[in-house]
Amino acid sequence: RLTERLDAALKKMTGRGKIREADVDEAMREVRRALLEADVHFKVARSFIAAVRERAVGKEVLSSVTPAQQVVKIVHDELTELLGRETEGLAKASDGPTVIMVIGLQGSGKTTSAAKLALRLKKAGGTPLLAAADVKRPAAVEQLRTLGEQIDVPVHFESAKSKPEHIARNALDKARKDKHSAVIVDTAGRIQLDEELMEEVRRMGKLTKPDEVLFVADAMTGQEAVNVAAEFHERVPLTGLILTKMDGDARGGAALSIRAVTGVPVKFLAQGEKVEPLEVFHPDRLASRILG
Amino acid sequence: VFTRSSIGDDDWEELEDLLITGDVGPEFALDIVTRLRQQVKDEGIKTPDAMLAAMQTLLIEALDAGSGELAGGHGPTIVLVVGVNGSGKTTSIAKLAHSLKRAGLTSLLAAADTFRAGAIDQLKIWGDRLDQRVVAHQPGADPAAVVFDALGAATAAGVDYLIIDTAGRLQTNRNLMAELEKVVRVLNRADAGAPHEVLLVLDGLTGQNALSQARLFGEAVGVTGIILAKLDSSSKGGVVFPITEELAVPIKFVGTGESIDDLAVFDPTEFVEALLR
Numbered sequence: 001r002l003t004e005r006l007d008a009a010l011k012k013m014t015g016r017g018k019i020r021e022a023d024v025d026e027a028m029r030e031v032r033r034a035l036l037e038a039d040v041h042f043k044v045a046r047s048f049i050a051a052v053r054e055r056a057v058g059k060e061v062l063s064s065v066t067p068a069q070q071v072v073k074i075v076h077d078e079l080t081e082l083l084g085r086e087t088e089g090l091a092k093a094s095d096g097p098t099v100i101m102v103i104g105l106q107g108s109g110k111t112t113s114a115a116k117l118a119l120r121l122k123k124a125g126g127t128p129l130l131a132a133a134d135v136k137r138p139a140a141v142e143q144l145r146t147l148g149e150q151i152d153v154p155v156h157f158e159s160a161k162s163k164p165e166h167i168a169r170n171a172l173d174k175a176r177k178d179k180h181s182a183v184i185v186d187t188a189g190r191i192q193l194d195e196e197l198m199e200e201v202r203r204m205g206k207l208t209k210p211d212e213v214l215f216v217a218d219a220m221t222g223q224e225a226v227n228v229a230a231e232f233h234e235r236v237p238l239t240g241l242i243l244t245k246m247d248g249d250a251r252g253g254a255a256l257s258i259r260a261v262t263g264v265p266v267k268f269l270a271q272g273e274k275v276e277p278l279e280v281f282h283p284d285r286l287a288s289r290i291l292g
Numbered sequence: 293v294f295t296r297s298s299i300g301d302d303d304w305e306e307l308e309d310l311l312i313t314g315d316v317g318p319e320f321a322l323d324i325v326t327r328l329r330q331q332v333k334d335e336g337i338k339t340p341d342a343m344l345a346a347m348q349t350l351l352i353e354a355l356d357a358g359s360g361e362l363a364g365g366h367g368p369t370i371v372l373v374v375g376v377n378g379s380g381k382t383t384s385i386a387k388l389a390h391s392l393k394r395a396g397l398t399s400l401l402a403a404a405d406t407f408r409a410g411a412i413d414q415l416k417i418w419g420d421r422l423d424q425r426v427v428a429h430q431p432g433a434d435p436a437a438v439v440f441d442a443l444g445a446a447t448a449a450g451v452d453y454l455i456i457d458t459a460g461r462l463q464t465n466r467n468l469m470a471e472l473e474k475v476v477r478v479l480n481r482a483d484a485g486a487p488h489e490v491l492l493v494l495d496g497l498t499g500q501n502a503l504s505q506a507r508l509f510g511e512a513v514g515v516t517g518i519i520l521a522k523l524d525s526s527s528k529g530g531v532v533f534p535i536t537e538e539l540a541v542p543i544k545f546v547g548t549g550e551s552i553d554d555l556a557v558f559d560p561t562e563f564v565e566a567l568l569r
């Protein structure tokens with residue numbers, strides 16, 4: 001555990017005087033290792049360590065806690081701050097249905113998260129409509145329709161020959177006509193290197209003018225999380241991040257990297273396969289998890 | 293780093309960073325760079341080209357975990373495919389069946405993911421496209437029952453391969469891992485050698501958690517090979533280094549896209565070259 005590793009690194013420090021540069025060198029190496037093991041991007045880890053070092057060096061060594069506890073608190077506070085404020089929840093359209101788009105890499109959990117978002121809105125008294133705009137993956141439409149049935153939320157779907165942006169547009173028209181409070185568009189997984197598919201998601205954004213564009217990211221994503229998110233953000237500005245599969249033991253450092261580099265706020269944490277409500281993001285809890 | 297005329301401390305750090313961006317993890321990156329530095333010193337390696345060659349050799353050797361060949365020659369050869377949610381199992385099974393078909397070998401596919409919405413439909417669509425039979429029950433059925441049924445069907449049909457698709461599960465979920473162990477017991481009882489191959493599908497974009505996946509799936513069902521999917525993405529899949537180092541499981545295949553022929557036999561040389569680019 002990090003506190004134990006820091007105890008060993010800081011055992012030479014006693015409860016007198018100020019924290020010195022040399023004291024924290026080894027401790028910062030331990031923190032860097034913990035962050036990298038948690039999949040925090042190495043550049044984000046580097047600038048984070050620099051910020052912590054600045055906050056720690058010169059501080060009075062407190063007699064009430066061990067030096068390790070003192071450093072951990074500085075690290076934890078800095079990390080919590082970097083992760084951003086608690087989420088304000090989902091945006092709401094000023095008039096007409098709120099449009100929410102979920103995008104991301106293959107298999108990250110978009111379809112399942114789309115259903116969870118629908119459930120959240122329904123429980124809050126809304127009347128959401130799901131849109132099955134993934135016509136590429138075999139049985140993706142069936143998957144969303146089944147989930148829609150499970151939570152009693154209607155799903156707009158069309159034939160596999162329809163273009164995703166038209167499905168989204170038609171779903172929005174239907175939502176307006178039938179007075180749905182929101183339309184949640186599920187999209188096909190895509191990699192940011194695929195020019196055509198990135199263009200497609202940009203066109204979908206232009207056509208539907210979403211109030212929320214949520215990037216669905218797997219909590220276990222490694223170093224590439226930053227490059228992927230940055231490219232998606234460039235194409236169609238992301239308004240929030242959903243971190244999925246948090247019910248496992250992945251530390252979730254990708255969330256810090258994405259937040260630090262793109263500024264996109266973490267909005268929700270998905271904690272399981274069943275269509276249950278999403279967990280609202282708490283920065284201090286995620287900070288503890290990332291530190292391990 | 294490999295194009296400089298002399299190597300300084302900053303360059304060694306840069307090399308370590310390069311490996312870390314490839315997801316090899318901080319521990320492996322430090323170890324291998326330390327070993328390379330020692331080798332450069334001992335052998336008096338002077339040129340960047342020679343240093344790059346030495347690094348490549350070290351990395352390729354680190355991936356040596358024995359035969360990468362798919363098991364075969366049993367009647368039928370039983371392949372169990374496992375992994376965490378969304379890693380690429382179902383798609384990889386379709387690709388595997390396709391490449392076996394191209395080699396003149398028949399497969400029967402078992403839709404043992406009876407939990408996830410649309411999972412059975414998804415495999416059935418692939419089966420139709422490949423014209424390979426799929427054995428399935430209704431959603432919610434016991435996966436072990438589907439497997440038992442598929443075993444009988446595969447033996448009766450005399451197919452070369454029975455490939456079993458299972459539900460995604462996080463390696464830390466005790467109940468779901470127990471469900472998988474039960475499937476293995478059903479296979480053991482039918483044929484002492486079965487499953488002949490247990491393939492763990494890892495998402496190439498996964499970071500250090502992949503090591504925990506390989507460990508725990510290995511402990512539960514004995515993984516005999518890895519499919520590293522989604523390597524067409526921008527990630528390098530470097531987590532296979534700590535996995536190979538600790539568990540010595542061979543990487544057998546890589547997934548390079550979403551189409552049926554986007555499956556390749558793992559090539560350590562190509563993999564290492566891509567990592568160092």
Ligand SMILES: Nc1nc2c(ncn2[C@@H]2O[C@H](COP(=O)(O)OP(=O)(O)OP(=O)(O)O)[C@@H](O)[C@H]2O)c(=O)[nH]1
Binds near residue numbers: 105246
């Ligand atoms: N354990 C766990 N599994 C999840 C979670 N969210 C999604 N899943 C599972 O992850 C797998 C992939 O989820 P999908 O919703 O199909 O992912 P997707 O992003 O829509 O996939 P593509 O459309 O193929 O890109 C499924 O097995 C889901 O049940 C989660 O929070 N926890």
Ligand SMILES: Nc1nc2c(ncn2[C@@H]2O[C@H](COP(=O)(O)OP(=O)(O)OP(=O)(O)O)[C@@H](O)[C@H]2O)c(=O)[nH]1
Binds near residue numbers: 137382411546
């Ligand atoms: N780009 C790319 N996408 C892939 C690859 N392999 C699978 N996918 C995609 O990843 C997503 C998930 O694939 P599945 O085959 O459904 O994954 P799974 O492990 O069976 O998922 P669950 O059964 O829900 O756990 C789909 O959108 C696939 O098309 C690959 O090699 N490259």
Ligand SMILES: [Mg+2]
Binds near residue numbers: 111134140188189
């Ligand atoms: Mg989907």
Ligand SMILES: [Mg+2]
Binds near residue numbers: 382405457458459
């Ligand atoms: Mg599957």
